[in-house]
Amino acid sequence: MDSLPSYRKVDLDILNFFSILSDNYIPSFFSWGIGELYTVACSPMDTTLVATGGGDDKGFLWKIGRGDWAFELQGHKDSVSSLAFSTDGQLLASGSFDGLIQVWDISSGNLKCTLEGPGSGIEWVRWHPRGHLVLAGLEDSTVWLWNADKSAYLNMFSGHASSVTCGDFTPDGKTICTGSDDATLRIWNPKTGQNIMLLVDGVACLTWLGASKYLATGCVDGKIRVWDSLSGDCVRTLGGHSDAVQSLAVSANADFLVSVSIDGTARVFEIAEFK
16 A cells, blocks of 8 residues: 555655644644645545545545655546545545546555546535445536446436535435435435435535434534434424534444534534434
């Protein structure tokens, strides 16, 4: 993994790194000075491997604490909007506003395949929790699904009326949930394309709670709503933020939900009952 022959090695004179090792902070940073950064992903298998992408149409792989190691992911013709490692850490997907998703083989450093079809920018990419299936939400209101191992298109889900801003598989991989600027949340059967539509005021982000039944959405009105994905009912509304909720994360023991908002605050909620 220290040598990836298909990547162009970055000029280390323009790179600086930051590292958080144990409780010690090393006060430096990783920067190109070329454009804004839009996305970051950490490998689930290599604790030091990080991918970043942004407005300069490029993605980069780098390692925490390794100032002599960084490689460029080339090929996109517009901003890199989303990055995601597969659950097994073998592959990295890079989505771009050029409408393409590139899939990289981490062990060899080769571009494994390019997933084509969408005619619109990629908002986000996600991997199936138990396989090499890639899910993506688009600016044109559609959601696409591919098999990365076969470089094959599997399905396209339509129903939203505006950009699909967030989405993911359930932890068991049997259901898909997506949120959109059209103020709806949709829960999809990935095989049939059938879906349940829920009306939500501007979904900005979402995450699953527990195994698969409950879903939390962060909304532009500052509220977090917990949904029963089987019935479609909103079972809890969590308040406190005064502006849009931008991101949600669940603690490793699934007891707490952490939210961050553009109001400048982070809040922690107890969610053990939704395991």
